[in-house]
Amino acid sequence: MATATITRTLAKSPPAVPAGKRQVRVFDDRIRGFIMEVRDSGSITFWLRYADARGRAKEVRIGRLGDITVDQARQRAEQLRAAVTLGGDPGADRDKVRSVASFGEFVEQKYLPKVRDALRAAADYEAMCRLRLVPALGRRALDEVTPSDVSELRRKLLAEGLSNGRVNRHLAVLRRIFGLALRWGAYEGRNPAAQPDMLPERHREEFLSDAQHVRLLAALDAEPDRVAAAAIRLLALTGARRNEVLRARWAHVDLVRRTLTVPLAKNGERRHVPLSDAALAVLRALPRALDNPHVFPSARRRGQPLENVRGAWARAKRAAGLPASLRLHDLRHSFASALANRGHSLYEIGQILGHKQVATTTRYAHLSQDRLVAAANAVGEISRPSPASAGDVKTEGG
Template sequence: MATELITRALTKAPPPVPPGARKLRIFDTRLRGFIMEVRASGQITFWLRYADDRGRAREVRLGRLGDITLDQARQKGEQLRAAVTLGGDPGGERDRRRAVPTLAEFVEQKYLPQIRDTLRAAWDYEAMCRKRILPALGRKPLDRVEPGEVAEFRRRLLAEGLSNPRVNRHLAVLRRIFTLALRWGAYEGRNPAERPGMLPERHREEFLSDAEHIRLLAVLAEEPDRVAAEAIHLLALTGARKSEVLRARWEHVDLGRRVLTVPLAKHGERRHIPLSDAALALLSSLRRVPGNPFVFPSARRRGQPMESVRGAWGRAKAAAGLSPTLRLHDLRHSFASALANRGHSLFEVGRILGHKQVATTSRYAHLSQERLVEAANAVGRIGQPAPRTDDASPETA
């Protein structure tokens, strides 16, 4: 290690690197910690050495001669030395920036493992990440993603032809990724997807009337695929999600307590589906397949649940004269609607359906026109004379 005043003349004619050494470092006598490093190749690089607030030696690379001049390197060194005096840590800041993972690294190492352990629908979130989110933004460090890039990502999704609800699901996942990254200290800054520009959604409103419900049950009784028909029947009787019924195991059915337990529901929690008399009778009538733990076993794969009820559902809709656009999930809507129209509160409906928020239940619980008219009549009768009882006569009234 040599010590002398670093000048332009010294940079033009630096001392030779000692034999067998890779470099020679010269410490400036004017600016404390300012270093000129000479390589055997003749390349010169400027550095600043300082001690952080814990007394640890740190160095910051100022630049290579040719990219910057000696005067520029010295000026930058003076600025950093002043920052250190005021309590800064330029090297620490540099290390923190370098330690910030890319979006892809964070998703693979932190986000996906977390949701696999807590969310039943983790496969869908993972598919959104791998197919669209990571190809678009995955290479960028978390602290380098800008709100404008999130807006551009949304534009690409729309250009691809995705529906508004599906675009919103992608944006919600992206927002959640950055929320967790900030919470877990992966980077410092703001969430660029905090306000991603959610698109308006028009929620479907298809519900079975009582007459349609009766026709559907009659058709299901004649459906040749008995396992699929019974699964659809249970969906209509419980308002459960398709996966909750198709993946139900006998060990989770308690006929005595009249409950079907879902160990891992949509929101990552256990939930209990109450069984009505009709649902109880249906489950009691089902035949258990030896060696298969599932209530609705697959006809093709030993020990596995049935894969789909699509064929039976299509035939049932046609035979019952139902709307071709009616989805299997609309049986859940119809179940909630039937409960609400029979006077059950949104709280009760939400508890049965396993909703976290009443706002979600309110979308499902469609009130019939007759019930709305009945409610309106309650106000229309204000100030009207009460109807006479049957035993009242004109003479006694």
Template sequence: MTKALITRTLAKDPPEVPKKLGGKVRYFDTRTIGFIMEVRTNVITFYFRYVNERKEKREIKLGRYGDVTVDQARKRAEQLKAEVSLGGDPSAERARRLSIPTFAAFVKDRYLPYALDHLKWYPSVESACRLRLVPALGSKALDEIGQADVIALISRLRASKLSGATVNRSLAILRRIFNLARKWEVYEGSNPTQHIPMTREQHRTTFLSVTELKALFRALDKEEDRSAAGCIALLVFTGARRGEALNARWSDIDLDKRIWTVPLSKNGHPRHIPLSNEALRVLAGMTRLPGNPFVFPGKGDGRPLEGLRGPWARVKKAAGLDDGVRLHDLRHTFASVLVNHGRSLYEVGQILGHRQLSTTTRYAHLQQESLLDAANTMRLAIEAGRTAEGARHHP
């Protein structure tokens, strides 16, 4: 151990390092206890050494001479010394900070495996992480992400013209990620998504007219991907969700009872979809492939259709439909047609698998003619009353 007052002069021109000392000499400062200057042949490095409350020796690197000055290194050593006097353990704190993973690493190694096991909507969660969240925040450690980063991300998502629902789902996933990281004690910071409000969602009311539906079926008849065409047709005649149809298996279909059972629906429960005559005709037109359990098989062995994006784009174009019409609008259309033909919201809700009547109401977009007919009910009631009154006075 070599004791000396570590000064600018000593750092600028230290004595030559004897080879017998292993190529380095350490100077222990006589003014600031724990402040060390390590001299090697080509580099000088500053350290701070201390003993924590458990009587364990710890050492922290302060920086290389040239990157920091002697005065800067001494000042930092004095700050750390004061921290230790107050019961702190700077080395352990530094190790803890370095152990906090980046957002990308946490999502890949911890969150997505958890989501795969616990969330039935895992594909949409994985997609949101891969396309929106990780590209924006992935390189930062979890404790480095602040509210300003989240606000900037949400602003970019809104500016990219994503729907309010998509932006909200991204924020909800992000909030869940940080809640789990804190629950699992990956870090101790606050959740940076706190107090950030959801985007106001504008629910679309698009549904197809009879003319548009006829054009759609003409286009489906000509669609080259017959599996996709059948899947889209079944959506029209059942009001099912896209994921439910893509994952439908023949074992879920009871043709005798005319029931299609969805083992796990969006609300977390099995649901039963009645199969109309037209739905049965769609199913009858599908070919059952050996070794493939899915009603709408994909290209891979034993796999379902991966998606409907391409076929739906072709069908829309061939049918002359607006480019903004979504597959989910077929579900809207199904509900609207049923309500417009006198079916109750309760019946429609049961078919669609809604647990709340308010949800069904949002899907049932009544046509203006139906609303006018409803408004005319008062006139019809009055006229019926007059007829009855006249009959009493003129027997």
């Protein structure tokens, strides 16, 4: 092991690399662990060797001559040696920085596998990541993304024409990704999407009146696609989510206990949809395919569920004279509103719909105008004197 004072003069005339070897190292006689490494190619690289807190030998690369000078290398070696003396571990710090995954790597390798295992809406989450989040931030290391980057992403989503609600869904997913990354120790720092400036949303309030509900069911009776018609009818009669019905299997249906079990609901938990007499009638009238376990089997793909009901839904709306803007999901709103207008509590409605928060149920349970007027009239009745009490009023001097 060669020992000498590493100087500019030594770097200009370094020792020759012995034949058969790829390198020779010179250890500085003033700074412990400071090394000049001479390669057989003629390049020179500076290193610092030290022992960490556990006594393990480590080396950290300082730099290559040409990128830095000998004097800069010596100064850096002194700084690193001082840091080691004070309990630091420059090699570990460097490795920690290098080990931080990029946003794209974390999404693909950690976040999406968790989503696929836990959420029914995994396809939507994957689409948001693939189409917008990863293209915008994918190459950045997790600890390099800043709140400013999140604000810029928000601006681009709005410029793309996405609704406020859709922009908010993207920002919520981004916040969740960084929250999980911090919890799992993927990087150190803060969540850049913790306060993403969510946009105001105007929740839709379109739902069916009792008369429209009756017309819809009548239109479904005449719908030629009987499987799709039955699926829409069950959605209207249960308030279940679209995929909870379309992906239902006969193994999930208990006609005795009157439940449709959803093994993995939107919130990641199992839930049981209660079945009314009308809903049971829909299920009992359905034939069971021998080669398909699904309640609503696909006519095109063997063993698979019905893909969608768009055509049947559009025809039924036209036949029933319903607004073209009415969405299939509005049947869930209508179901909740029908329960609310018949005096059922928000707790009961939330249990049927599978909500965890009463606030969520409140958005679904719209009261009809007639019921609201009746409620307002109750106050009017209080202020209106009864005939008996009116006769008891005494006039001055009476």
